Amino acid sequence: MALTDHNITPLTLPLYTSKRLIAHTCQSIWNEFLTPVLQTTSVGQYRSDSSPQPWVRKISCKLDVVLTHLHLGQTRLTTHLQRMSLAPDPYCPWCISIPETMNHFMLECPRFHLHRVVLQEELRALGVTTFDLPTLLGATGIDSSWQSAVLCLICAFLNKTNQLQRL
Known part of the structure; x- marks a missing residue:
């Protein structure tokens, strides 16, 4: 036809x-x-579609890998390692009785309190008032023009806490 x-x-x-x-x-x-x-999945907290994500910056491969691992929840934090039978327990090495989750690592662990306070102040200077994992990792709810600045601050936090190599 x-x-x-x-x-x-x-x-x-x-x-x-x-x-x-x-x-x-x-x-x-x-x-x-x-x-x-x-x-x-937990990835859904930070992604809603398959569009390119702002954390892929192509400046430092190491930072891109660590940020991607944080987004996927595939880190060397003890909770994840214990789930894979690679660690004897899920507890934070510094807090002893609290599981070392991403939430604990990024938002609660007293070992990183001073660095976290600096991060919060720098985020407030950018106008970011929400301090939670989706905001920090996915830069959700943030104007796209500020996303790279937020991710740079997260990378600086990871560097200053000397946890970049560990993750």
Whole structure:
């Protein structure tokens, strides 16, 4: 059956437009599939779709890897290591009786209190008033123009606490 049988005129699209349409369609289908999966994992706290994430900065491979591990929850924190049978217990090495989760490490551990106070002050100077994991790791709820600055502050926090190598 030819196109003229249905009175349809074929459109001639430039190659780059065709590629963009195909990419957009594939991205939409992937996001439809990905959304329910993200909602059932901890990654869903920091991601809602498959778009490029602001933490991939391409400045330092080491920092990009650590930030990606933090987003995925695949770190060398004792809670994760114990889950994989690589550590005898899930407790923080400094707090002894509290599990070393990402929340504890980033927001609660007294060992990093002074560095955390500095981080909070620097974030407030940028107008960021929320201090929680989704804000710190995913830079959610932050204007896109400030996301890279927030991520730089997180990287500085990890460097100052000497935990970058550990994660």
